[in-house]
Amino acid sequence: MDITKLKEILKDSGVAGAGGAGFPTYAKMSEKAEYVILNCAECEPLLRVHRQIIATYAEEIMKALSLVCEVLGAKEFIVAVKGAYKNAVDAVNRVLPDHEKGRLHLLKEIYPAGDEVILVYDTIKRVVPAGGLPLDVGAAVINVETALNIYRAVFEGKSVTHKYITVTGEVKNPKTVLAPIGTSFSDLIALCGGKTTEDTAIIHGGPMTGRLTDESGTVTKTSNAIIVLPKNHHIVGTRTQKVTISVTRAMGTCCQCRTCTDLCSRNLLNHPIDPAAFMRCISSGNTDVPALVNTLYCSGCGLCEMYSCPQGLSPAALIGIYKSKLRKNGLKPDPLPAPADAKEERDGRLVPMSRLISRLDIVKYDHDAPLDETEIKTSKVKISLAQSIGAPPVVAVKKGDTVKVGDIIAAAAENALSLPIHSSVNGTVTDVTEKSVTVKIN
Ligand code: SF4
Numbered sequence: 001m002d003i004t005k006l007k008e009i010l011k012d013s014g015v016a017g018a019g020g021a022g023f024p025t026y027a028k029m030s031e032k033a034e035y036v037i038l039n040c041a042e043c044e045p046l047l048r049v050h051r052q053i054i055a056t057y058a059e060e061i062m063k064a065l066s067l068v069c070e071v072l073g074a075k076e077f078i079v080a081v082k083g084a085y086k087n088a089v090d091a092v093n094r095v096l097p098d099h100e101k102g103r104l105h106l107l108k109e110i111y112p113a114g115d116e117v118i119l120v121y122d123t124i125k126r127v128v129p130a131g132g133l134p135l136d137v138g139a140a141v142i143n144v145e146t147a148l149n150i151y152r153a154v155f156e157g158k159s160v161t162h163k164y165i166t167v168t169g170e171v172k173n174p175k176t177v178l179a180p181i182g183t184s185f186s187d188l189i190a191l192c193g194g195k196t197t198e199d200t201a202i203i204h205g206g207p208m209t210g211r212l213t214d215e216s217g218t219v220t221k222t223s224n225a226i227i228v229l230p231k232n233h234h235i236v237g238t239r240t241q242k243v244t245i246s247v248t249r250a251m252g253t254c255c256q257c258r259t260c261t262d263l264c265s266r267n268l269l270n271h272p273i274d275p276a277a278f279m280r281c282i283s284s285g286n287t288d289v290p291a292l293v294n295t296l297y298c299s300g301c302g303l304c305e306m307y308s309c310p311q312g313l314s315p316a317a318l319i320g321i322y323k324s325k326l327r328k329n330g331l332k333p334d335p336l337p338a339p340a341d342a343k344e345e346r347d348g349r350l351v352p353m354s355r356l357i358s359r360l361d362i363v364k365y366d367h368d369a370p371l372d373e374t375e376i377k378t379s380k381v382k383i384s385l386a387q388s389i390g391a392p393p394v395v396a397v398k399k400g401d402t403v404k405v406g407d408i409i410a411a412a413a414e415n416a417l418s419l420p421i422h423s424s425v426n427g428t429v430t431d432v433t434e435k436s437v438t439v440k441i442n
């Protein structure tokens with residue numbers, strides 16, 4: 001197979017990065033890649049998707065990686081898994097000898113090991129330039145579920161219609177399920193036996209970077225988890241605090257200790273983001289222009305806020321707001337020259353997962369969420385039309401149409417970075433809006 005054909009299949013099948021922002025996978029397929037790196041860091045606490053998928057589908061995933069490696073002409077593929085994921089490591093070790101170009105790389109149990117930029121450094125010791133992409137240093141990074149979707153698209157002709165998602169926290173039977181895209185969070189919670197407490201809030205994603213949502217939210221191609229937490233949990237509080245309060249608290253208590261910068265995951269790779277300098281601007285009114293503009297180089301990992309700051313301040317949230325204002329005003333992070341290496345002190349400043357989990361006060365939720373691929377019974381799905389980065393797709397169905405699993409309900413926009421969206425169920429279209437298509441199951 002050549003690269004054009006591979007891209008065509010991945011685009012037609014709607015394969016997007018199955019985590020993060022949902023970057024269309026076909027656009028990552030470049031002959032610039034010397035290394036193909038499988039990201040099985042799964043570094044957000046409580047998530048149990050990737051380690052279980054790879055333990056179950058190691059053979060399919062290795063086949064997909066071998067194919068991508070061959071098509072791109074890469075030197076090798078690296079399966080980057082945390083040593084702590086024993087079943088995953090065992091499964092990879094069983095299958096890898098059949099793949100001459102593959103090797104296993106054991107990752108440390110640190111946060112955020114799964115940030116692509118951190119992963120590239122930890123596996124091939126190359127620093128991705130601030131504002132750049134892993135491909136700039138010869139790496140194509142692929143998430144575990146994305147690799148499985150590549151396998152299913154290329155070898156089985158299947159489009160992306162379902163998503164693995166961990167449902168955990170205050171639910172009776174935490175599980176990792178395979179849900180049709182568009183399934184509501186309320187259905188998933190019911191499937192897991194319901195909630196164990198009243199007055200809850202829901203985080204869509206991990207506790208570090210996930211967003212606050214409610215039970216009407218629905219599964220997308222990038223949903224990795226929903227975490228049910230008591231409304232008064234500290235993690236929920238970080239998402240509900242008003243900006244004015246965050247700023248007032250920064251003015252009153254930021255002591256400029258610089259711990260946020262010392263432990264900043266990107267600053268340790270010599271990227272120019274400096275949360276302490278940003279907080280100095282916020283709390284003193286001083287306009288240190290580089291400190292403000294360099295917020296564009298923040299990855300949003302949340303470490304400065306959820307772990308580092310001894311005063312419990314909110315640098316990550318404030319940086320996030322500032323960064324989106326800069327973006328709205330047309331500023332983008334200019335790619336800078338790649339630093340030669342990470343900071344010397346980096347190794348001593350990595351944040352262990354166990355300490356992060358304690359600090360977040362989620363030890364009681366840190367348990368298995370076994371994989372259950374039983375078909376989910378639901379009466380309808382509401383499929384979002386914003387599931388990947390790029391131009392929005394163009395709706396291809398109308399109210400009353402009958403659709404089957406895998407039918408296109410929105411086509412990729414022409415001449416743009418864009419992906420189609422497929423129906424995840426057999427049913428009848430009951431509603432079409434600018435944001436979603438609802439299908440009632442027949
Ligand atoms: S860690 Fe907290 S107190 Fe220290 S400089 Fe950063 S924001 Fe200020």
Ligand code: SF4
Binds near residue numbers: 260264267299304305
């Ligand atoms: S969220 Fe905080 S720790 Fe993470 S990259 Fe941004 S400034 Fe650094």
